[in-house]
Amino acid sequence: MKYTFSILFWFRKDVRSDKNEGYISARVTLNGKRAEISTGYKIEADRWNAEGQLVKGNKEDARSINFQLTALRNRLNEIFTELSKTKEASLTLEQIKNSLSGENAEAIVKEKTLLEIFRQHNEKMKAQVGGDFAQNTLKKYNSTFNHVSAFIRHRYKATDISLSALNHEFLTDLEFWFKTVQKCSHNSTMKYIINLRKIIGIAVANDWMNKNPFDKFKISHKEVKREALTQDELQTLSEKTFAIKRLEQVCDIFLFCCYTGLAYADVEKLTPQQISRGIDGKYWIFTDRTKTKTASNIPLLSPAVVLIGKYQNHPQAENKGRIFPVLTNQKMNAYLKEIADVCGIEKPLTTHVARHTFATTVTLTNGVPLETVSSMLGHKNIRTTQIYAKVVQTKVSADMNRLESIFSGKEEAQQKQG
Secondary structure: OOOOEEEEEEEEEOOOOOOOEEEEEEEEEEOOEEEEEEEEEEEEHHHEEOOOOEEOOOOHHHHHHHHHHHHHHHHHHHHHHHHHHHOOOOOOHHHHHHHHHOOOHHHHHOOOEHHHHHHHHHHHHHHOEOOOEOHHHHHHHHHHHHHHHHHHHHHHOOOOOEHHHOOHHHHHHHHHHHHHOOOOOHHHHHHHHHHHHHHHHHHHHOOOOOOOHHHHOOOOOOOOOOOOOOHHHHHHHHHOOOOOHHHHHHHHHHHHHHHHOOOHHHHHOOOHHHEEEOOOOOEEEEEEOOOOOOEEEEEOOHHHHHHHHHOOOOHHHHHHOOOOOOOOHHHHHHHHHHHHHHHOOOOOOOHHHHHHHHHHHHHHHHOOOHHHHHHHHOOOOHHHHHHHHOOOHHHHHHHHHHHHHHHHHHHHHHHHHO
16 A cells, blocks of 8 residues: 655644743654654744754754654654555554554664764863874864764754664765765875764774674775975075075974974974983984874984074073974965975975975985884884885985996906906
8 A cells, every 4th residue: 555654843832831932743644644743842932943844053952852853753754664564454643653652762862873972072082182182183083073064964954863874875975975065085085984983983882883884884095196305405495595584494393304204293392301312322302203102213313403403592492392483383384385485396395295305305215224214203004104115216216226237247247257
């Protein structure tokens, strides 16, 4: 038998109250017959959006009620689908209501939700900033939360989604949305989805989900070209005299990162206490990377030592107990663009280009072993460092030239013997 079935949430004013408030009800229609189901939620009349069938605004209670209305709608649709397939006789509204009331209705509307878990995770992370987590890590997870929340509104016209509704399709749709609507690159998309994977992992570990939607979802990364300065470009920067003091300061800090491999977050927090003499009697940096918390012990090259001495009594650095007067990452990158223009460097200079330059031009190109470079960069896995090794074409050329000279020498020797 064919059925027509619909659900409408509507606001019913409380005639017994002097206030302009009332209750939200669900009107279920089956083949033209209607039945009402009370949701138990009471709100002010001006908070109800009749067209959208939801509570207006982004307050916590609005998000909670709207999610619970969505959960109730989904469950009613599921009950209708199940009963319409199994009932031999004509399906009735009473049977639908009885099925709903026979369940634990509270469990239906209070099922764990994705954004609820995500929000709790970020609040706990915020409380640990400065300890187990960096401020930038929290920023990335907050950004991911906002993106996923926007996707749920876009795709499901809802303010949240239950954990039980998450599946492989949700993830593939999210990936597509990031790339088409948000215009994110493939690798940026994967970074957001990896953050989401952690939240799903928490839900699975706590048995709030029966199945992990990531089981069959493939995380992949596309190899990107990592820009680094050539030896000539590095020399151009080191020999450049700037008329503007702020450009000179930014250039010096950038060069220090080229000679040490420090990321922006690590040079920004670098203190005199992190520099001491190593087993060889020379100055080393002994620190833990902000991003990964792994040890990064770096012998200081002579140009880096000179730069430390240049800013030894700088008031801004001394006031903060730092080695250098480092500006914000945004300002640093903005000034680096000016520096590139002044020096005739066409590559887009950023603070991270300095780290790439250390890995390639300064170390690997000059024969420093991969394992040593990996240790200084504070990489957890040497495979991360191998990415830099792929771009060192000059090193490959030099190695092959040495090999060629060996073969040439052997041939000459054989010819003389003959």
